[in-house]
Amino acid sequence: MTLKIKYFGMLAEITQCEEETLSFSKGTAADLLKVLFEKHPILEEKEFQIAQNQTFISNDSIISNAEIVLLPPFAGG
Amino acid sequence: MTLKIKYFGMLAEITQCEEETLSFSKGTAADLLKVLFEKHPILEEKEFQIAQNQTFISNDSIISNAEIVLLPPFAGG
Amino acid sequence: MTKERKPKPVFIEGAISAEFIGNSIAKHQSKTTIGAHDIFLGQVRADQIEGKTVKAIEYTAYEDMANSKFHDIREATFKKFNLTCMHIYHSLGTVKAGEICLFVFVSSPRRVDVFNAIEYLVNTIKEQVPIFGKEIFEDQSHQWKVNS
Amino acid sequence: MTKERKPKPVFIEGAISAEFIGNSIAKHQSKTTIGAHDIFLGQVRADQIEGKTVKAIEYTAYEDMANSKFHDIREATFKKFNLTCMHIYHSLGTVKAGEICLFVFVSSPRRVDVFNAIEYLVNTIKEQVPIFGKEIFEDQSHQWKVNS
Numbered sequence: 001m002t003l004k005i006k007y008f009g010m011l012a013e014i015t016q017c018e019e020e021t022l023s024f025s026k027g028t029a030a031d032l033l034k035v036l037f038e039k040h041p042i043l044e045e046k047e048f049q050i051a052q053n054q055t056f057i058s059n060d061s062i063i064s065n066a067e068i069v070l071l072p073p074f075a076g077g
Numbered sequence: 078m079t080l081k082i083k084y085f086g087m088l089a090e091i092t093q094c095e096e097e098t099l100s101f102s103k104g105t106a107a108d109l110l111k112v113l114f115e116k117h118p119i120l121e122e123k124e125f126q127i128a129q130n131q132t133f134i135s136n137d138s139i140i141s142n143a144e145i146v147l148l149p150p151f152a153g154g
Numbered sequence: 155m156t157k158e159r160k161p162k163p164v165f166i167e168g169a170i171s172a173e174f175i176g177n178s179i180a181k182h183q184s185k186t187t188i189g190a191h192d193i194f195l196g197q198v199r200a201d202q203i204e205g206k207t208v209k210a211i212e213y214t215a216y217e218d219m220a221n222s223k224f225h226d227i228r229e230a231t232f233k234k235f236n237l238t239c240m241h242i243y244h245s246l247g248t249v250k251a252g253e254i255c256l257f258v259f260v261s262s263p264r265r266v267d268v269f270n271a272i273e274y275l276v277n278t279i280k281e282q283v284p285i286f287g288k289e290i291f292e293d294q295s296h297q298w299k300v301n302s
Numbered sequence: 303m304t305k306e307r308k309p310k311p312v313f314i315e316g317a318i319s320a321e322f323i324g325n326s327i328a329k330h331q332s333k334t335t336i337g338a339h340d341i342f343l344g345q346v347r348a349d350q351i352e353g354k355t356v357k358a359i360e361y362t363a364y365e366d367m368a369n370s371k372f373h374d375i376r377e378a379t380f381k382k383f384n385l386t387c388m389h390i391y392h393s394l395g396t397v398k399a400g401e402i403c404l405f406v407f408v409s410s411p412r413r414v415d416v417f418n419a420i421e422y423l424v425n426t427i428k429e430q431v432p433i434f435g436k437e438i439f440e441d442q443s444h445q446w447k448v449n450s
Contacts, residue, residue, distance in 0.1 A: 131219040153287070
């Protein structure tokens, strides 16, 4: 399937990308991360969470949604 | 000695008095209360604290200051 | 912080206006070490008591003792918590239902101090400061308020 | 209180003004069941970091998720505490040092609920809402803020 990946905050800065599309065969978040780390090696050093349908997912969650969001630590308030 | 007695809030209302002077031979707060209860019997039913030099005193404290203040429960804020 | 601060006036005649509070907030924008403010406002409730409605509270105080208590409470709070500044205002006289009678304002670099300080301050003021409140009903009768 | 409330806008472009806060307080004076308000304000600090001074924070958010989080947090807070009303505003874009970026306002008949609710709300917002802050130094360099 074709995924839309969104990056926020420092992740958008270091990847120099706010949004990109990529094709992805079915798999888990860990599988997706392998693809993303290959494309943006600098991501591997950073702390972030992955959200699908506005909910955080773990490494073994299946990617089922076309929009995946990478979120760095929060800093509201 | 001559004491000045001050009443605040509901105590001023029920005694119909904000401030009065009375002569008092040396003694404790309990002794003074006897005098005040005789003068204002309604005081005996009410909850209040006695302050001398802006500090609360107990029944067995010696009356040493010329100004004694009777304070009903607080209601600030 | 152990330096002694000089007593600041606390009592205000009548209600405390929203504009006064807004101006007080604005004055803190030059203090750039502050990261967190907490403001407590006490407002007069139109309580229903035995079918009658409170329309105002008339506040009086044993002012000498109240001012020295406010000063002691300020000093104790500055010692207990890491605060950049603190302001306390309380009404005397008539405050109508819906109007503000108590304004407590604390500021600190960090939020944990303002949360702890505001609760300590408001509870201590209610418990220790000799202020008296006469709840006036719509029919002009009254009762004396007691803090719970 | 279990009724569902419709989502209210939270994000404001730029700093939150003292006047806006004052007006918000004034609007509550017709609500005469309220006895206690608590207001938390987050203010941008001019922190010194390795010899450089923060002059502003630029806020961005994953807005869809942030708005739905704010809604969930509102509902949870109304269920946990006895509140008459609740308002939350957060800045997006640039907020200078000394300016206000977060305004949380809770009101209740009694003070214990506002103390507990304000702390819960502010901590939960900081922990759960996807908002990001870029601290801009005076020399135009920057670092990314992380909530502690």
